[in-house]
Amino acid sequence: MNNTPADRSSEPLLQVQDLQVTFKTDLADVRAVRGVSFDVYPGETVGIVGESGSGKSVTNLALMGLVPKPPGRIDGGQVWYDGQNLLELDDRSMQSIRGHKIAMIFQDPMTALNPLMTVGQQLTEMTRLHLGLSKSAANDQAADMLELVGISNAKKRLRDYPHQFSGGMRQRVMIAMALSCQPDLLIADEPTTALDVTIQAQILELLRELQEKRGTSIIMITHDLGVVAEICDRVLVMYAGQVVEKAEVKELFANPQHPYTKGLLRSLPRFDQVTDSLYAIPGQPPDLGNLPAGCAFRDRCDVSVEQCSQEAPELYSLHDGRLVSCFVAKEEASNA
Amino acid sequence: MPEAQTSDNQPLLQVDDLKVHFPFSRGSFLNPERGFIRAVDGLSFDIAEGETLALVGESGCGKSTTARAIINLVKPTSGTVRLNGDDITGLDDKSMMQHRRVVQMVFQDPIASLNPRMTVGDIIGEPLKIHGLAKGKDRKLEVLRLMDLVGLNPRFLNRYPHEFSGGQRQRIGIARALAVNPKLILCDEPVSALDVSIQAQIVNLLRDLQQQLGLSYLFIAHDLSVVRQIANRVGVMYLGRLVELGDSESVYENPTHPYTEALLSAVPVPDPELAASRDRIRLRGEVPSPDKQYPGCSFADRCPLVEDQCRSERPEHKSIADEHTIACWVRQ
Structure with a gap:
């Protein structure tokens, strides 16, 4: 849980509006992101949860300008940061923001780090480029960063190559690299998925501490609702390229509104409880290249009504400021 | 959870002091450093008919190697594996054939x-x-x-x-x-590559099949929440050895080895209130490389309760409750 209350009275740091991303394949146009909107305020952690193919990673690649084009294509939307629409920036201006103001850490640190460069070279590359530090100043700063993320003997370890670090240590190096330019926003894409639970706990604690010290905003992309409960302030639940529910973390877990969120929470096994038969959401997510009319979750939903197959629900605002994209949940909330 | 059928006769699978050591040599060509990776280092357990035993632990603790050694996909260095009382340790492919009708394996990555x-x-x-x-x-x-x-x-x-x-x-x-x-299926991380909603479908399927067919499972997983839903007994592994073995209920409700405690307290719970309030034991550092030999307890370097004896003498498994043993000097 986050100890620093995020300041949501001020202007949002980042505003994503109606983002649409499509990938062109031989068979069909795959609509990976279909109108996603959200805000990130200074100092808060926003979780984006969803299963494989829900569009959570593509959303974030798009706002970093990292969607490969072709086959990818941004079909619409805006990403506002610091008065500019990031989607309209040219490569050069984007480069001055990416890694500097907005940094990203990836799931697999072994493929995200360059195996032929020492950790020190990779750490100083960014600060020399973005902050214009001299070689020795950059080296000092890199050693400080490694210490900050809990790597002992930092000066010496700068000369090591990525393969000389363990999985958890590599992820720390990635975090050090991402934070070395003091970004306003850190996008963490499944940063602990490849790690063991005890190491995952260490990394989550590290992120929490760093956020407290520096007030960095975090977008945490994960499929693990346990991780969301541990670290996020607000949560977006994504399904088939859309946000289906948006809520404060406590409210989401205490009182989920969308049938998909409910199903997801019910299907979670818990180590502190034995369940006779685990609830399983029937069926599979739809094919994004060939989406049916109406609500994308309809075929797997146990409360769907006729309207669900005719039109797609919008993201409706419920009484307590929560957003849910479901006709049935909206109806229930207005009757309550 | 299905009740294990306890039969009077011998267990279906008996593993006794199983060791799998992989030799390595590294360093320079002229002055190589040689040694062994002790992937599995003296493991003993058995599985009764209709029972599920889960092996849990972090990457590199030897849980998958154990499964592979049982069906001779890797050759055990020492120890014995008995299936229905027959010694099948290190059998060649031909002699192993008939036993493979009794024991089968399900792998983590269904694509590969x-x-x-x-x-x-x-x-x-x-x-x-x-x-x-x-x-x-x-x-x-x-x-x-x-x-x-x-x-x-x-x-x-x-x-x-x-x-x-x-x-x-x-x-x-x-x-x-x-x-x-088959009578026994070795499931090596069967659900860890799957999304949550699909994972539940497969866990339910495995449980249903067990009830219908009376199967036994050796269930290998790092996800302690999934294991809780399927295992009758749980063995916690650290650096190739079991540190705690017992009835699932007993281990989860009353984890006693310091490593088991730390492992369970690190599992994220999908409950923000509980996540904020519960006590945790944070382990420093990471699992060391299994190429080092420990005269004492292999967890000693990271253990918050470590005492002198832990570093010099290896703890044996001792019973702390009915069907529940741990290998720890401090907590025994």
């Missing part, structure tokens, strides 16, 4: 473990062919029965693995394992 150029019908029918169990029309009927049993639509008989989703592919792997009508 299914031949992309074979149809589902051929994949599931292959064990029937190899073991000479059914031919021609009978084989096809048997494959259709197996597909139905694991919840695959028999219409998909002639499709290829890439046409299926992850969960369905795992069902194909399970059907293939069931083809020879």
Whole structure:
């Protein structure tokens, strides 16, 4: 849980509006992101949860300008940061923001780090480029960063190559690299998925501490609702390229509104409880290249009504400021 | 959770002091440093008919190597493995054949473990062919029965693995394992590559099959929440050894080895209130490389309770409750 209350009275740091991303394949146009909107305020952690193919990673690649084009294509939307629409920036201006103001850490640190460069070279590359530090100043700063993320003997370890670090240590190096330019926003894409639970706990604690010290905003992309409960302030639940529910973390877990969120929470096994038969959401997510009319979750939903197959629900605002994209949940909330 | 049938006779699988050491040499060509990676370092447990034993632990603790050594996909260095009382330790492929009808394996990655150029019908029918169990029309009927049993639509008989989703592919792997009508299935991280909603489907399937067919499972997983839902007994591994072994209820409700405690307290719970309030034990550092030999307890370097004796003498398993043992000097 986050100890620093995020300041949501001020202007949002980042505003994503109606983002649409499509990938062109031989068979069909795959609509990976279909109108996603959200805000990130200074100092808060926003979780984006969803299963494989829900569009959570593509959303974030798009706002970093990292969607490969072709086959990818941004079909619409805006990403506002610091008065500019990031989607309209040219490569050069984007480069001055990416890694500097907005940094990203990836799931697999072994493929995200360059195996032929020492950790020190990779750490100083960014600060020399973005902050214009001299070689020795950059080296000092890199050693400080490694210490900050809990790597002992930092000066010496700068000369090591990525393969000389363990999985958890590599992820720390990635975090050090991402934070070395003091970004306003850190996008963490499944940063602990490849790690063991005890190491995952260490990394989550590290992120929490760093956020407290520096007030960095975090977008945490994960499929693990346990991780969301541990670290996020607000949560977006994504399904088939859309946000289906948006809520404060406590409210989401205490009182989920969308049938998909409910199903997801019910299907979670818990180590502190034995369940006779685990609830399983029937069926599979739809094919994004060939989406049916109406609500994308309809075929797997146990409360769907006729309207669900005719039109797609919008993201409706419920009484307590929560957003849910479901006709049935909206109806229930207005009757309550 | 299905109750394990306790029979008076011997357990289905008995593993006694199993060791698997992989030799390595590194460093310079002229002055190499030689040693052994002690992947599995003296493991003993047994599995009764109809029972599920789960092995849990972090990457590199030797849980997968244990499963591979049991069915001789890697040769054990020492120790014995008995299946129905027969010593099958280190048998060659030919002598192992008859035992493979009793013990089968389901793998983590259903993409890598299914031949992309074979149809589902051929994949599931292959064990029937190899073991000479059914031919021609009978084989096809048997494959259709197996597909139905694991919840695959028999219409998909002639499709290829890439046409299926992850969960369905795992069902194909399970059907293939069931083809020879085995008694014991070694499940190596069978659900860890799957999304949560699909994971629940496969866990339920494994539980249903166990009840219908009286199967035993050795269930290998790092996800302690999944293990809780399926295991009768749990063994916690650290650096190739069991540090705690016991009845699932007893281990989860009353974890006693300091490593088990730390492991359970690190599992994220999907409950923000509880996540904020519960106590945790944070382990410093990471699992060391298994190339080092420890005269004492292998967890001593990271243990918050470590005492002098822990570093010099290896703790033996001692009973702390009914069906619950730990290897720890401090907590025994």
